[in-house]
Amino acid sequence: MGTPGKSRRSFLIDSVSGLGGVWVLANYPGILAAAEYASEAAESDIAPEFAFFTPEQALQVEAMAAQIIPTDDTPGAREARVIVFIDRALVTFDRDRQEDYTQGLAQLESQVNQHFPGSREFSDLTFDQQIHILTEIEDTPFFNLVRTHTITGFFASPLHGGNHDKVGWRLVSYDDSLDHEPPFGYYDALPLNRR
Amino acid sequence: MRQFRPQDEVDFVIIGSGAAGGIMAKQLSTAGFSVVVLEQGGWGKYGREQEYTKDELLNRNPSWEDRLMSDPGGRQPNTFRRSEGEDTVPGSHSYGCVVGGGTVTYGGSSWRHLPWEFNEASVVGTIEGTGLADWPITYEELEPYYTQAEWEMGISGLRVDSPFVAPMSREYPVPPVPMKSSGALFEVAAAKLGLTVVPGPLAIITQPYMGRSGCVNCGMCSGFGCHVRARSSSAVTVLPLAVETGNCEIRARSYVREISVDNSGRVTGAVYFNADRQEVFQRARAVVLSANASESARLLLLSASNGFPDGLANSSGLVGRYLMLGNGASASGLMEHPLNDYKGVVSGTGILDFVPSDPDRGFYGGGRLTSRGYATPISYGLNGLSPDAPRWGAGYKQALREQAGHRFTINCFTTQLPLETNRVDLDPELRDDWGLPAMRITSASHPDDIANMEFFRQRSIEILEAAGATNIWASPVRDSRGSAHNRGTCRMGNDPATSVVDRYHRAHDVPNLFIVDGSNLVTGGRNHPTMTIQALAFRAADHLIDAARTGDLASGT
Numbered sequence: 104m105g106t107p108g109k110s111r112r113s114f115l116i117d118s119v120s121g122l123g124g125v126w127v128l129a130n131y132p133g134i135l136a137a138a139e140y141a142s143e144a145a146e147s148d149i150a151p152e153f154a155f156f157t158p159e160q161a162l163q164v165e166a167m168a169a170q171i172i173p174t175d176d177t178p179g180a181r182e183a184r185v186i187v188f189i190d191r192a193l194v195t196f197d198r199d200r201q202e203d204y205t206q207g208l209a210q211l212e213s214q215v216n217q218h219f220p221g222s223r224e225f226s227d228l229t230f231d232q233q234i235h236i237l238t239e240i241e242d243t244p245f246f247n248l249v250r251t252h253t254i255t256g257f258f259a260s261p262l263h264g265g266n267h268d269k270v271g272w273r274l275v276s277y278d279d280s281l282d283h284e285p286p287f288g289y290y291d292a293l294p295l296n297r298r
Numbered sequence: 299m300r301q302f303r304p305q306d307e308v309d310f311v312i313i314g315s316g317a318a319g320g321i322m323a324k325q326l327s328t329a330g331f332s333v334v335v336l337e338q339g340g341w342g343k344y345g346r347e348q349e350y351t352k353d354e355l356l357n358r359n360p361s362w363e364d365r366l367m368s369d370p371g372g373r374q375p376n377t378f379r380r381s382e383g384e385d386t387v388p389g390s391h392s393y394g395c396v397v398g399g400g401t402v403t404y405g406g407s408s409w410r411h412l413p414w415e416f417n418e419a420s421v422v423g424t425i426e427g428t429g430l431a432d433w434p435i436t437y438e439e440l441e442p443y444y445t446q447a448e449w450e451m452g453i454s455g456l457r458v459d460s461p462f463v464a465p466m467s468r469e470y471p472v473p474p475v476p477m478k479s480s481g482a483l484f485e486v487a488a489a490k491l492g493l494t495v496v497p498g499p500l501a502i503i504t505q506p507y508m509g510r511s512g513c514v515n516c517g518m519c520s521g522f523g524c525h526v527r528a529r530s531s532s533a534v535t536v537l538p539l540a541v542e543t544g545n546c547e548i549r550a551r552s553y554v555r556e557i558s559v560d561n562s563g564r565v566t567g568a569v570y571f572n573a574d575r576q577e578v579f580q581r582a583r584a585v586v587l588s589a590n591a592s593e594s595a596r597l598l599l600l601s602a603s604n605g606f607p608d609g610l611a612n613s614s615g616l617v618g619r620y621l622m623l624g625n626g627a628s629a630s631g632l633m634e635h636p637l638n639d640y641k642g643v644v645s646g647t648g649i650l651d652f653v654p655s656d657p658d659r660g661f662y663g664g665g666r667l668t669s670r671g672y673a674t675p676i677s678y679g680l681n682g683l684s685p686d687a688p689r690w691g692a693g694y695k696q697a698l699r700e701q702a703g704h705r706f707t708i709n710c711f712t713t714q715l716p717l718e719t720n721r722v723d724l725d726p727e728l729r730d731d732w733g734l735p736a737m738r739i740t741s742a743s744h745p746d747d748i749a750n751m752e753f754f755r756q757r758s759i760e761i762l763e764a765a766g767a768t769n770i771w772a773s774p775v776r777d778s779r780g781s782a783h784n785r786g787t788c789r790m791g792n793d794p795a796t797s798v799v800d801r802y803h804r805a806h807d808v809p810n811l812f813i814v815d816g817s818n819l820v821t822g823g824r825n826h827p828t829m830t831i832q833a834l835a836f837r838a839a840d841h842l843i844d845a846a847r848t849g850d851l852a853s854g855t
Contacts, residue, residue, distance in 0.1 A: 171691065171694070172694070172698075173695060175692065175695065177699075179695065250690055254676070254680050255679070258354075258679045259354060259676055260355060263355055271675065274695070274702075275675065275679075275698055275699065275702035278641075281352050281514070281516040281518065282514045282516060283514070283515040283517065283642060284515070285477070287479060287638045288478065288479030288635070288636050288637040288638035288641075289636055290479035290633070290635065290637060291476070291478055291482040293482070
């Protein structure tokens with residue numbers, strides 16, 4: 104997955120300690136579960152486990168996310184660790200969407216098999232083959248769910264597992280200081296006669 | 299905080315703690331009366347506002363405990379239909395539901411109604427098939443209370459001399475918010491088109507005032523609680539002052555299911571579900587209903603009894619009717635340079651030249667255009683791009699990069715004629731999470747309202763063009779389905795046959811029941827109701843205090 108266990112562990116722990124402990128227990132029990140998985144994995148030196156996805160499912164979803172916001176000369180959904188966000192969402196505030204993923208991924212696999220016999224998984228396809236499949240399903244509820252989750256994870260606070268190193272915010276030049284002084288933009292910086 | 303026992307008869311029970319309820323609580327308790335405020339929502343971050351989240355994801359997905367708005371998809375469902383014959387669909391109407399009500403999260407626009415908006419039926423003439431009517435009070439009568447509201451709540455703005463702005467007897471207490479790039483572009487366009495730009499009055503203070511600090515332009519504004527207490531909500535202004543008197547108890551998570559009456563037709567108190575869903579009856583000498591236009595009407599209908607078979611205070615049959623949900627129009631475009639309008643308040647600037655109705659347009663209507671380019675990161679990613687941008691892939695990413703901060707949007711707030719057929723009532727089938735009949739909304743705007751919305755859509759496009767925007771888009775106008783700015787439903791008037799409350803907010807039918815909130819608005823103004831609701835509340839409190847001091851809540855002032 105390209106996500107070293109150690110750093111995952113540290114950001115999960117950061118995220119938990121950054122909120123009121125009582126609040127986390129009451130509202131996001133899945134955060135703790137995910138943190139435990141990650142920290143155990145780090146200590147046992149085995150690949151980190153996800154709270155909801157199997158490693159195989161995670162590969163497929165991450166491949167989809169990486170097509171929705173691809174990597175070019177700047178980081179995309181993969182580097183933003185959107186997959187971690189989605190996995191966590193599915194055990195916390197969006198836990199009732201688990202079945203949509205399970206079914207959607209099964210459906211995706213059969214579509215891959217149908218179009219490209221010999222390929223087992225979406226993640227095994229070439230870049231262009233993946234685009235072909237996604238273009239075909241871009242109006243389906245499953246694709247739009249993954250799209251919504253991918254974009255949300257890419258732009259949500261890094262606290263939630265995605266937008267790692269604020270790469271999403273960087274892409275759109277979003278300054279997250281939450282404390283701004285005018286001038287804010289180009290036009291309010293200019294005197295009226297020069298706008 | 300002072301605590302009362304339910305069996306103690308307090309002077310006033312106030313239902314709702316928002317724009318009106320908070321002011322009523324402070325005024326009545328300061329005058330020495332005992333007050334219990336029953337608020338359906340939770341405490342929010344009352345008294346520890348610095349804990350309000352600025353995390354967009356958490357704000358979108360609040361826990362029950364942290365929720366600031368009602369939950370139409372969950373515990374407070376409602377249904378919607380355009381007309382009586384139609385089947386209903388699940389409704390999306392939602393309102394502020396926390397101590398402080400909608401003022402905790404609103405954008406803060408604080409426009410006064412103009413003098414002629416109180417007698418518009420006389421100014422423009424009545425309109426066949428509508429309930430357009432004059433108010434029983436004048437602007438001059440309300441003006442001192444507008445001033446009081448601006449100074450006691452803390453409104454930023456600039457007093458201007460304009461035919462499109464209500465005249466003020468006093469300056470605003472704090473200066474307006476800094477002009478954003480969207481406001482600067484409004485000025486560019488206005489200069490070309492001969493229009494008038496005015497900094498908008500906002501319930502957001504720009505410098506320290508009454509023990510609170512000024513706005514830091516964090517950008518996570520409308521829809522979020524304010525972590526620096528710059529938004530002048532009831533929760534950081536009037537409610538703490540009410541509690542300090544020692545005469546006022548606020549009970550959060552107290553969901554009123556009935557206003558009770560005795561055999562003589564007088565109100566005796568209110569029955570509510572507490573946080574544990576146990577029923578509690580709080581006795582009171584009088585009840586002030588300030589639950590917002592939609593819920594106040596619903597509660598009156600829920601409070602039907604032998605003496606009031608059609609709902610409390612409803613001998614006119616008008617409780618719930620003349621509902622105005624709030625209409626508007628919008629257009630956007632892209633500018634060559636970044637506006638970065640995600641910084642600061644949502645909108646600080648208005649173009650006001652189209653506030654009055656103009657018979658030459660061929661329809662009744664007016665409104666305000668406000669400038670903005672506001673987009674928090676997640677909402678920008680999900681729906682912030684121009685409609686021609688790809689929805690995913692390399693093209694989507696490229697558009698995200700190129701359009702970031704470049705969007706210039708105009709949102710218009712327009713008139714909605716009061717129609718008797720537009721209403722809140724009780725759904726015959728659906729129940730809320732407490733087992734009470736859910737709210738049903740029936741609403742379709744008048745054809746003039748729709749024509750007016752289209753007029754504003756066209757003006758928005760012209761202004762965007764004049765400002766130099768490219769790639770302009772403006773989705774077709776849509777009739778409203780609810781949420782913020784709901785007004786009407788318990789209109790004020792002198793005639794008990796055509797109104798629900800008198801000019802002092804007393805229910806015509808019930809001598810010790812007072813209804814004070816957006817429900818009383820006879821006409822909706824140019825949308826933006828909160829400042830008028832606040833002024834009405836200060837005025838209503840003055841008269842109510844006089845009535846209560848003379849020991850005669852029964853016979854009027």
